[in-house]
Amino acid sequence: MLKLLHIGDVHLDTSFHSSDPQLRTMLREGLRRSFDNAIDTCIAEGVDALLIAGDLFDNDKLSFQTEQYLIKAFNQLADAGIKVFYATGNHDPGDKSYRANRISWPSNVYLFAEDRVQEVMLLKANGEAIATIVGVGHKTNREARNLIKLFPDAKGDLPCIGLVHAMVTNAGGVEKHDRYLPCTKEELEEKGYSYWALGHIHIKQQVGESQRIYYSGNLQGRHPRETGEKGGLLVTIDDFGNTNVAFRSLSAIQWENIVVKELNEISNYHDLKALLVDKVQRHIAEVGNHKKLIIRLELQGPCQLQGELMDSENRQQLQEDLKYSLNLLTVEIKTDGLLKPYNRKALKEGRHVLANVLKRIEDLRLREELEGLETKLINSAIRSQQDKDSYIRQLLEGLEEEAIGRMVGDK
């Protein structure tokens, strides 16, 4: 029986887009603990090999310390007689100038650094071959070819395992990822492999119907959009070639996103806090609280406290209160979606400047061409009229609320 742990997109030494240095430190450490968990799982499960499907780290940010850390971790596996097969990805390409190629990896690590497909035998300690690992790396950070086509079909009695950092164009969640090493699930299925260990898409998923092609997803969410449990896949292939895949939660920190809309009746801080505590507690009860959680609360819709919540100090206070009330790692509150509790219809239909403003915003949004605006924009990313149109449409998002917020009232 062959036992493997498939992980990918660890992105060690990645940057975290949080303004809180403490949280950034926790996330960085959390990522390491997640990788530690993967190593521990390998040893505890007695796997034959650890498969790393690319993007183990971010090439340009990889620190010397993390290099040492990785070498130490792989040496631990070497001590336990576990091999490591590591196919480079677009963030950790394998050409000579890149770090993945320059590190002196321990002898139990096989690096697929080249853009040519390689077949490597997975041997037991007694020299018995138990599987063929077929892999290809990203030589550069711009590998846009479909290298899957170069993979050989499965042959012989040994299980054949594919290892690659690729974008299966008809897999889920691909729209958020660049098209590196694109391929289709059909192409993968056609090879007849016992298992495909894929990396690149950060959402764990089975590709196709064969139950032999998987993205492991990343080890730990890097930002509020990468929510839920993260980890690796424990792959078992029995002597009859049956493949069994089980998810193992490995992340030390978990992101959760909760949208709260029922804020119409909330008129004071106490009620708001109580509502949010209740919402978060219900959510934790659903996802389980065995991990360190980072909760993001997206407050949406009309709210009498919109003005107060737009104030960053008030928001921060609420975040701190919730963090301590719920014993969470951190809580982030987004209030962009909050609206003032005004009758927008009445305001639009009124006989005053605001009505004119709102009408103009609406007109602009509906217009196909936005030429004629005199606004001098400073965004350096705007290079064409198209960019400008697109940018202005972005600026128009929520501008009605902004206009109402600023013009209504007696400041």
Place this chain on the structure above:
Amino acid sequence: MKIAAINIIDYGKFDEKREIVDINPRVALFYGKNEAGKTTIFNLIKSLLYGFSPARAEAHPYSSRKNGRIEFSAKLTIGKEEIEVYRRLLSSPKGQMFSGNRNEELKNNPLPFAEHISSEIYNKIYSLRVEDLIEIQGKAWEEVQDKLLANYGNELLRNTREVLKELNEEAAEIYRESGRGNYLIKELENKLRELKKEKSAALSRQEQLRNYDSRLKDIDQLLEAIINERISLRTAIKKTKEVMPVLVLDAEIKALRAALVKEELMKGLPTELRQSLQEMDEAVHKLTGELTKRSEAINNKQKAIYEIGPQDELILENKYKINAYFQELHRLKTAEEELKRLKQEMERTAAGLTEEGRKILKEESSENAYIRIGNINLLELQAQLAIQKNLQQQLKEKQSILAFKGQQVVTGKGSRLYMAAAFAAVPLFILALLMKSTPVLMMAGFIGLFGTTGLINNFSLKKEYSNNLAQSNNIAGLREEISGLTTKLEKATADIKAILKGVPVPDIIVEYSQDVFLTTMMRIKDLYQLLEEKKREAESKETDYSFLKTQLESFVNQFYPTEYKGLAEGLYELKDRLDFLEKQILINEGLRQEMAILQLDEEEKQQQLTAHQERLQSYRQSLMTIGDGNIEEGLKLLESNQRLMSKIKLLEERLNEIPTADKIIEELLLLQEKDMIQEQQLEKKEQRLEDIEEELKNLRVERKEIEINMQQLMETPMLDELESHISVVEEALSEATIKRDRLVLLSELIRRADEEFRFENQPDVLKNASRYFNIITQKRYTGIFLDDNDGTPAIYLREADNPSPRRISDNESKGTLNQLYLSLRLSLIDHLDQGKEPLPICFDELLINWDEDRLDTNLQLLEELSMRRQIFIFTCHEWMAEKIEKYFMVERFTLN
């Protein structure tokens, strides 16, 4: 809305109840000097309409000075409806509105029919002062613009100009095209530049870390290689150092041995021979001198020995006798003295004897009498004397009884003597024991015996007498007794004499002086015995003395055959001579012993001398041989060889101290490349070892430094942390950019909407204003227009006789401007109240500067206005008050 009456309880300076009733519904005229309360009335109207601001009495400027509160009520008419409003301000505001049976809580809220105009707008627009009309230009004109054209149509909305200003200010906080001052994007860009610099530094640090790591690995390899070389070198050096001394010593020994000369000839010669020869010469010289001294000493001793002659021999032979007789001479002298003393004692005893004899003897005592007395048994005599005496006493008593019949006295005289004798004997006895004197003892015994027997006899006599006295009652019996007693007495006396036979003692003494007699007898006897004893002793001593003397003299005389020296002198001389001789013999003995020692020493030294001389001879002979006839040369050669030998010996000892020396020498004999263990090689190796140690030290120092540097570098911010920070700043920058662009976009949209609104609403206001302007300018101007002039709104006036509008300028006459402003303001008020309850307006000295014609036309306009809304006019000018009263047919309210 019209105000019909005001009932002031407390308001500002009006702190006493004051009722202002029957207020004209069209024009209300208030007349009063400055500070009389005109402004107070206007504010009261504002409070009536809008409540209190601020809403606390202590903070409100119109709290009554006296009571610190505000309280008033007013009657209003809304169309045909009559309403009463009550407001009060203490610590909190209170407000009520009564309308028919309806009672509505106002609290501090505006009156429901005034809500379409905010209190601020009411304050700014509905109160018209003369200053407002003068300051129509510049800033005031902008205000007019706002008031005319902005969004006062909705009470919820803020001033568009303020909003735009706020937006532009906020946008400028984020970004300024000029690049001047501090703004957010500039700060963020600076921060970003710093962070990128830091990132660049962090990248360098990472590169440095990797270089250090690489160098560490190189150092570790170098260290390993060098340590291995060091181990090899140390082993080689150790071996070389082990072998080197053996080799060197062996070579040195061999070289020294080769330098030896006539080694065989020098065997047995001592080291330091030169010195030995010298010392031996000195010793021979010294010994010779000493031998001479010894011979002299022996001779001297010999001479000192005493020669003993024949006489001396004889004395010495009789040594013991001389000594013994010398001792006897002393005894002889003693015996002589003893004899002399005895003779003296004998003389004294003989004299005592004679004396005692005289006491009791009839004649000069003779030798025989003493002999006789000496033979008498004194005890017997004593007993007889006692009997005699007793009989004498009894006889005496019987004779007394017989003479005096019945008057007899028994005296105890006799018994008293006995008692005294008995008592005297005791101390005498003790004395005799102490003195150990036989005569005294005897005397004591005698006296004691006398006392005791006397007492006993006396006692028996007394007893007998008593018995007799009782029984004999007759004289006959008594006489018989006397006769008997006399007979007895005579017999007793005869017995005594018998005892004293041959002793010439008078009877009287015997018969009547028994006690004295007996004592003397006893003394004589003792003395005589003593004398006899001394005689015998003297005779004996005399004999001994003579014998001894003869013997001594005979002995002494043999030494002095020719002359007699006298016994003592001779013996003393002999004794002295003997002592001298004995002493001399001892001295001679000592001298002889000393001589023997000296002789032994002499012999020994002689032997030494001989030995030295022989050895000297032998050594000189050897040296002669070695030195080919020259002793000095030989000596030099010997010394040279000896020095070499001592060195060889030393080296051999050192060689022997190396346990493996033999083995090493054997190995060396077999070794081909002997130069390998040359000293030069060793030095090279040691130099290399030193270099290695230095290299090791340097490498270790470098390693330590690298480790420290690495540790320090590893503690610096990590790249990912900086990246995170950069992305945060980039995000902030992006957000700031978007925010700024949004603000600018919104600003443009609001500005455009505002223009549009103005464009849409301007005609009504201006149309109305044109009509008012036409009236008050007596139809001189027919219209007012607004237009943009290069983006700046400007007012144009159309004159009655000029078809093209004229833009008003800074040179426009003040009067025209005042009229224009009033027209615009009144038109604006109409516009604001459009479709709602028209609120009262207040003119504060508004018309004071106008000429007569203009004033009239203005009053004409006010008359028209008062048809729709109540006008409050405040003035301090009498003429004005009168003019208004006259024109509007109203009465003034005079304020004091």
